[in-house]
Amino acid sequence: MDITIQAMSGVISATGPDGGDPLKTPAALCDFSGGSHLYGAVMTALFQRERTGHGQFVDVAMLDTVIPTLSTVIGAYYFGDKTVPPRNGSKHPALSMAPYNVYLARDGYVAIICTNEKHWLSMAGAMNREDLFQDPRYGSMRERAAIMSEVDAEVTAWTSVRTRAEVLAALQGAGVLSASVRDVEEVLADEHLHERDMLHETDHPDWGEMTLMNSPLNVALGNKVIPMPAPELGSANDGVYGELLGIAAPELATLKAEGVI
């Protein structure tokens, strides 16, 4: 189960608010990580069979596939001289980058990350805070990380009086990596995801208008399928029992009447 692998892999222990309790994420990353890695391993074996004529044993464990996602947490453990890093909310797991966090906006939250000096200079410029990049205490990533609470407070003072759209227009216009924290309703309405056919509107017989998802694997010759609601129970009975298996209509009616099918 996703929740047990989140527990065993270290995801739950690493996730949580500053100094708070460990937390599962509702994103079923382990379920899907297991499947997508297994798919790649199976395709590798099939490709090799084409070349060598030999089949082979394929072995993928869900738990194995999740370990690499903890890379930064493992790095923080070694950087901290083999100390388990405390949970620290949405901050960098090793507390080595600032700005890097989820920041309050007027109408929600935004994620912002400055991975280098250029990002930071662009960000201070977008905030009209030239004073900050003249302040020697803000002069390098290491120094900003050391005063992370102050950096985050400066950023929040700017973001919290602006809408997400205003924040992102200013930051993305300046080349700063940033994104809106979108809820599931906003994600399902994403025009790019629909344009790519990753999301697809359908009229479900029971649920009405509904957004279904497609496979994220786009391989041009792969005949991508339009996602459809699952067929209703028994809806293929006539086709399978009647046409494929040749059971005549009166007998089919009897089987239905007797509750066999």
Add this chain to the structure above:
Amino acid sequence: MDITIQAMSGVISATGPDGGDPLKTPAALCDFSGGSHLYGAVMTALFQRERTGHGQFVDVAMLDTVIPTLSTVIGAYYFGDKTVPPRNGSKHPALSMAPYNVYLARDGYVAIICTNEKHWLSMAGAMNREDLFQDPRYGSMRERAAIMSEVDAEVTAWTSVRTRAEVLAALQGAGVLSASVRDVEEVLADEHLHERDMLHETDHPDWGEMTLMNSPLNVALGNKVIPMPAPELGSANDGVYGELLGIAAPELATLKAEGVI
């Protein structure tokens, strides 16, 4: 970046303590989801090329690959008549399963999930709480989910006075899905992960004893590589400049002395 895709995909919005602020998970699920899906798509195209002789365009977007991990959150949105489900800690995203949570133990936390009646009966038995499965208010998943706080309190009363090992011995012995919430140090010491060679001890020239990770893809004929520390800067100079490119030793020494290499 992982943090921006966590924001755009809905992961951050869905993650967080009961009624609390949205939260990023330090597990870089988006980074690795993008790569593992792309690998599968590339292998699919290579396999198809073996059969058809034609190459093709492969297109995988990080954001697309994360959407399926939100399936239960999307389900909760539709089950709630198109209402964005609130953040609810480590509980089931649609609040439709109980027991399902991360529970306090004497020495940490455990994750427990009962997906059907058999699990629940086994669990009540392991807790020596036959009274609970005779209580009609606990008679079905739907009824237990409706009194989730009470169910979780009963479970916590039992787990919180036991160590994780005691809880898991009782539950796993009874066939109940459960796991220890392990921190990164415990994960790196996991004997099964070492036995599978997913984790590998090495003696790093700068860091000393260190656990490196391997690829989670095990394909028997794939010649799995033993993970090694990255080579030090310039350590291959003699081999590449000297042996491969045929630059004589005196010239190599001059290039080094002049800081060219």
